[in-house]
Amino acid sequence: MMSHLLSAWRSLKRTELLLLLGLSLMFGAIDLSDLLRIDAGPKFWSVVTHHLVTSVAAAAVIMLCWLPADRSSEQAAQRTRRLVIATVVGSVLAALTIWELTVSLPWPSITELVMIKKKMPMPQLSAGLFVSFTLQVLLPTSLLVAASEMLRRQRRATEALQRVLAEQAQLRRRAMASRLAALQAQVEPQLLFDALVDVEQAYDQQRPDAALRMERLIRYLRVALPRLREAGSSLDAEAELLDSYLDVMRDLQPRAPQLVRLWADGIGQQALPPMLLLPLLQTALQRAAGDPPERCELRAERMAGSLHIELSFDRPGLCGSVEDLAELNKRLALLAGPRAWLSCTSRDSGPTRFTLDLPDT
Known part of the structure; x- marks a missing residue:
């Protein structure tokens, strides 16, 4: 089990790394869209840094959960179930990571700015808040995982079709060569x-x-x-x-x-x-x-x-x-x-x- 995890993590490709960055930017864009509605003042770049760091960390957690499921056998009957479990578990862990970083990072978050302006204390992590965080992460993650799996299956089907066409062309060439050899004889x-x-x-x-x-x-x-x-x-x-x-x-x-x-x-x-x-x-x-x-x-x-x-x-x-x-x-x-x-x-x-x-x- 551990060897499979390590092998899957080490097999990270450049395109998947770009996907990780894209996912983190998506998370950051979702959070930072609220920044346009409030006046952050001199703390603007601190808020941006906070959300970019939390977004990259959340995307990394999701990637660590997704890679082992993605590297499982493409023919396995349980592949879809593994991807769903990996997506849900990754989203839950990413939501926990975001919350922990929000509390521990030195830079303020948008939520902190809003609470300060309203002169209210930071909310405590509750079940409802945690579910809200998890759903915010789960929705875009599910879309990306589904799109990735669809592209993989389409590519696999295309490769299989190309192999069949190549084999068919080879058989036709052999049949024609045999016919011509017989004619020549x-x-x-x-x-x-x-x-x-x-x-x-x-x-x-x-x-x-x-x-x-x-x-x-x-x-x-x-x-x-x-x-x-x-x-x-x-x-x-x-x-x-x-x-x-x-x-x-x-x-x-x-x-x-x-x-x-x-x-x-x-x-x-x-x-x-x-x-x-x-x-x-x-x-x-x-x-x-x-x-x-x-x-x-x-x-x-x-x-x-x-x-x-x-x-x-x-x-x-x-x-x-x-x-x-x-x-x-x-x-x-x-x-x-x-x-x-x-x-x-x-x-x-x-x-x-x-x-x-x-x-x-």
Whole structure:
């Protein structure tokens, strides 16, 4: 019990100290409002000092009673009862403190000035007077404690809501990452069938590059299939997937473009959401139809707190539909945050550029 009291008193925060001062000023303002109705003369500042000292002392007593109740478990069923008891006990002790200081302090109080002007003796502490003192303290104290508890519960509810929203967003990101990893692990049935037929024909015809074609197909499968177990990727891994895909395509279509990687050392290990670059490559090749690009460049650099990636082709008009880009931007928003953005530019006689910006998290 004593350890809890000491721990609660030592946990006094700066905001609570400011609340203590505000409470004491409230008590002082209540008392000093009567000072405007009487002429205190040269004793004005003595009266002000008296009431400020008694107000600070009363607020300190209330704070000492309130802190242990406030530091009790927020989930405890008896918390409200403890706060009510602490508020009542604190108000009673504060009223006793005010009375004792009123009698013992060297500075006069407003009550003393009034009694002196009326040439009457100071009243003795009676039950009615004590109840009056206690109620004067209890009313503002109850309002402050109730307001503090309401703010605490509102803050706790807001924090709980934020945690739930954060967990929900995390689950959505994981679900999307798993879906994209599964998509990335898929091997296009037609591509696989054509590649297998091509390898079989190469072996039947005893062509010297048959083994190389088989190695390229195996490499593509080794790069693509393990993505089913991965929730994320990297720039190097995505580039390896593009390269292996183009190797297989080159065996089927000799005019498939060459991939050129252009970035500084260390950037290749940068984390990257899965299933972003391969759909862009596939879109460009599909749009190219019978006139595929000859060169495909993958650039990456860090710019102002973000990773800037550019996938470009030496052919115009390969951006694909607006709906496809919008769908990829939705994936980006879930996986990399709302500030991540994918765009595509293409001029009539210039290259097609897919631009991806991934801000640091």
